[in-house]
Amino acid sequence: MNPNLKESEELASFGTYLSKIDSPEDLRKFSIEELPAIAQECRELVIDAVSKNGGHFGSSLGVAELSVALHYAYNTPKDQIIWDVGHQAYVHKILTGRKNFFYSNRKYGGVSGFPKRAESCYDAFGVGHASTSISAATGMAAARDLAHEDFKVVAVIGDGSMTGGMAFEGMNHLGHLKTDVTVILNDNRMSIDPNVGGLREYLTDITTNFTYNKIRRDIWQTLSKFDNEIGSTARRLVRGIEDGLKAALTPGSYFEALGFRYFGPIDGHDVGHLARVLTEIRGLPHPKLLHIVTVKGKGFAPAEANQSKWHAQSGAFDKVTGVSLKKADPNAAPKYQDVFGDAITKIAGKDQRVVGVTAAMPSGTSLKKLGEKYPERFFDVGIAEPHAVTFAAGMAVHGFKPVCAIYSTFLQRAYDQIIHDVALQKLNVIFAIDRAGLVGADGPTHHGVFDLSFLRMIPNMVVMAPMHEQELCDMLLTAVKYENGPVAVRYPRGNGLGMALQEFKQLPIGKGEVLRDGEEIAILGIGLMSNVALEAAALLEAQGVSPLVANMRFVKPIDTELLDAICARFDRIVTIEENTVIGGFGSAVCEYLQEKGHRNRVLTLGIPDRFIEHGSVADLHREIGLDAQGVVKRILEFAHSEDIVAM
Numbered sequence: 106m107n108p109n110l111k112e113s114e115e116l117a118s119f120g121t122y123l124s125k126i127d128s129p130e131d132l133r134k135f136s137i138e139e140l141p142a143i144a145q146e147c148r149e150l151v152i153d154a155v156s157k158n159g160g161h162f163g164s165s166l167g168v169a170e171l172s173v174a175l176h177y178a179y180n181t182p183k184d185q186i187i188w189d190v191g192h193q194a195y196v197h198k199i200l201t202g203r204k205n206f207f208y209s210n211r212k213y214g215g216v217s218g219f220p221k222r223a224e225s226c227y228d229a230f231g232v233g234h235a236s237t238s239i240s241a242a243t244g245m246a247a248a249r250d251l252a253h254e255d256f257k258v259v260a261v262i263g264d265g266s267m268t269g270g271m272a273f274e275g276m277n278h279l280g281h282l283k284t285d286v287t288v289i290l291n292d293n294r295m296s297i298d299p300n301v302g303g304l305r306e307y308l309t310d311i312t313t314n315f316t317y318n319k320i321r322r323d324i325w326q327t328l329s330k331f332d333n334e335i336g337s338t339a340r341r342l343v344r345g346i347e348d349g350l351k352a353a354l355t356p357g358s359y360f361e362a363l364g365f366r367y368f369g370p371i372d373g374h375d376v377g378h379l380a381r382v383l384t385e386i387r388g389l390p391h392p393k394l395l396h397i398v399t400v401k402g403k404g405f406a407p408a409e410a411n412q413s414k415w416h417a418q419s420g421a422f423d424k425v426t427g428v429s430l431k432k433a434d435p436n437a438a439p440k441y442q443d444v445f446g447d448a449i450t451k452i453a454g455k456d457q458r459v460v461g462v463t464a465a466m467p468s469g470t471s472l473k474k475l476g477e478k479y480p481e482r483f484f485d486v487g488i489a490e491p492h493a494v495t496f497a498a499g500m501a502v503h504g505f506k507p508v509c510a511i512y513s514t515f516l517q518r519a520y521d522q523i524i525h526d527v528a529l530q531k532l533n534v535i536f537a538i539d540r541a542g543l544v545g546a547d548g549p550t551h552h553g554v555f556d557l558s559f560l561r562m563i564p565n566m567v568v569m570a571p572m573h574e575q576e577l578c579d580m581l582l583t584a585v586k587y588e589n590g591p592v593a594v595r596y597p598r599g600n601g602l603g604m605a606l607q608e609f610k611q612l613p614i615g616k617g618e619v620l621r622d623g624e625e626i627a628i629l630g631i632g633l634m635s636n637v638a639l640e641a642a643a644l645l646e647a648q649g650v651s652p653l654v655a656n657m658r659f660v661k662p663i664d665t666e667l668l669d670a671i672c673a674r675f676d677r678i679v680t681i682e683e684n685t686v687i688g689g690f691g692s693a694v695c696e697y698l699q700e701k702g703h704r705n706r707v708l709t710l711g712i713p714d715r716f717i718e719h720g721s722v723a724d725l726h727r728e729i730g731l732d733a734q735g736v737v738k739r740i741l742e743f744a745h746s747e748d749i750v751a752m
């Protein structure tokens with residue numbers, strides 16, 4: 106266990122069983138009949154902790170029984186359990202020595218909201234993004250076989266995560282290797298929003314056995330209309346092929362065809378039965394898939410009733426009624442995601458070519474606003490970011506203006522698609538990149554701090570970032586009007602500044618603006634960091650330094666005219682971005698200065714070259730010196746230094 110982990114400030118009172126369980130070894134001392142009570146105590150602890158601190162919710166409640174059964178049936182930590190995404194692993198954390206730390210979940214210095222190898226030897230694989238578990242499990246099994254070791258590997262994957270391409274790639278390879286891995290498919294029919302796609306229908310068919318019964322009934326009804334020789338011959342024929350038909354439609358035949366033995370579907374809340382089934386199948390030496398059916402939010406009525414809303418909670422709530430205890434701020438500014446959702450819907454109202462594409466995040470990106478108004482122009486493709494981008498490329502070939510609304514961190518999945526399928530063909534795809542910058546409690550798996558770097562280097566791309574909600578709207582309009590290739594607009598998680606929105610206007614491509622004039626030093630901001638630059642400038646003023654502040658708006662193409670003018674007047678230039686300092690906005694400025702032979706001194710502020718942990722955004726900004734005070738401190742050091750800090 107990570108020795109630096111902060112103990113929870115709140116002290117939990119554990120139930121009769123949990124007070125005696127500090128590891129899965131303790132769990133395995135209890136009888137199978139006692140498992141339901143243990144699962145219930147875990148569930149109650151999750152409800153209590155999340156009701157105080159927020160966090161992911163419904164998914165962990167849904168797998169309380171599965172988590173107990175897995176640690177009961179398998180010899181963890183030697184046996185490896187890989188949780189897909191990992192947002193459902195709270196009970197696993199509680200059972201694996203972290204119950205005393207659990208109230209620090211997702212807080213600065215506390216337990217991570219996802220399995221993390223650095224945190225515990227029970228966290229077999231680091232996760233946060235969907236659909237990785239089967240590939241990782243297959244790799245572990247291959248390593249085990251090569252090293253002639255003896256342990257079990259289990260991947261737990263939800264029906265939503267199963268829609269991701271990597272899950273299929275993993276199954277295809279695992280079926281080919283024919284080695285011992287158990288895949289547990291947790292089917293609750295939900296992604297964050299309702300799950301979509303053919304796989305969902307297939308799983309539903311399995312659980313209801315609908316297809317088989319329906320086809321059989323339809324055929325017999327049709328044939329019975331022919332009450333003659335033809336009819337009876339046909340019926341005899343059908344009886345003959347019925348076995349084949351049944352085999353084709355038997356539960357799990359799809360997985361069987363990929364090389365798995367399929368078991369299920371079984372009730373994922375019957376913990377005793379689950380533990381028995383797992384113990385039985387654990388000895389089978391080939392790939393197997395156990396299909397369990399669960400209810401997302403199980404055991405907490407409001408979460409069962411509104412599963413999307415209760416996927417995660419951002420703050421405290423009453424643990425009986427579910428009523429939010431977060432004081433609603435009537436003056437809170439709308440979130441950027443909602444400003445985006447409203448703006449793109451408005452723009453789509455005037456331009457029939459605009460279509461919206463989301464990879465399973467209609468609520469998170471608020472693209473569902475467009476879907477509600479123009480359902481025929483809205484596409485939820487499932488957790489399939491690479492497909493989303495190439496799908497958008499296909500629509501763009503035929504004249505549409507697809508807006509791919511994808512979180513920055515998840516867009517990393519679709520990098521080749523952006524280059525090969527969009528930029529290389531100069532297609533008019535718009536990337537609305539949400540959650541850019543530090544996202545807070547989700548931590549390093551979810552911070553969106555690489556996009557400026559990875560997009561900037563792609564030919565034909567236009568890359569911009571708004572400093573406030575009006576600029577977001579203006580940039581969206583600019584992107585839709587642009588006819589010369591792909592455009593990316595990246596904006597952050599959280600609330601805007603609260604400004605009243607004006608009519609959207611088109612911005613000149615590649616032009617920034619000076620926000621305040623000054624002397625001695627120039628601070629160039631991009632996105633939200635232009636606001637921090639203004640704040641820092643006000644603080645610097647009190648210290649006798651009066652900087653110019655520019656909001657550059659575009660990382661690509663960068664405003665070279667403005668840069669030339671600034672270089673001519675200011676010896677020292679500071680850049681600020683909420684993106685890695687490597688290859689991003691600051692680098693773009695340095696590259697241009699170098700190209701032109703400008704010899705100004707440049708200080709590049711941004712995310713340092715390391716992964717940033719979880720915590721509130723304010724804590725994280727403080728830690729890395731990206732809050733106004735931190736920026737001021739570093740600018741003063743720079744202003745008074747004689748050395749060249751970075752070029």
Ligand SMILES: Cc1ncc(C[n+]2csc(CCOP(=O)(O)OP(=O)(O)O)c2C)c(N)n1
Nearest residue numbers: 164233234235263264265266295296297465
């Ligand atoms: C690549 C990627 N895209 C999107 C997400 C956001 N996301 C997190 S959980 C989730 C739904 C997962 O559904 P499922 O696997 O069925 O688990 P459940 O929440 O139903 O337990 C989504 C879309 C992600 N984590 N990773």
Ligand SMILES: CC(=O)[C@@H](O)[C@H](O)COP(=O)(O)O
Nearest residue numbers: 190192233417469540547598
């Ligand atoms: C696990 C996961 O990937 C999502 O649930 C994510 O945590 C959502 O983030 P937001 O809260 O920013 O929508």
Ligand SMILES: [Mg+2]
Nearest residue numbers: 263264265295
């Ligand atoms: Mg699900």
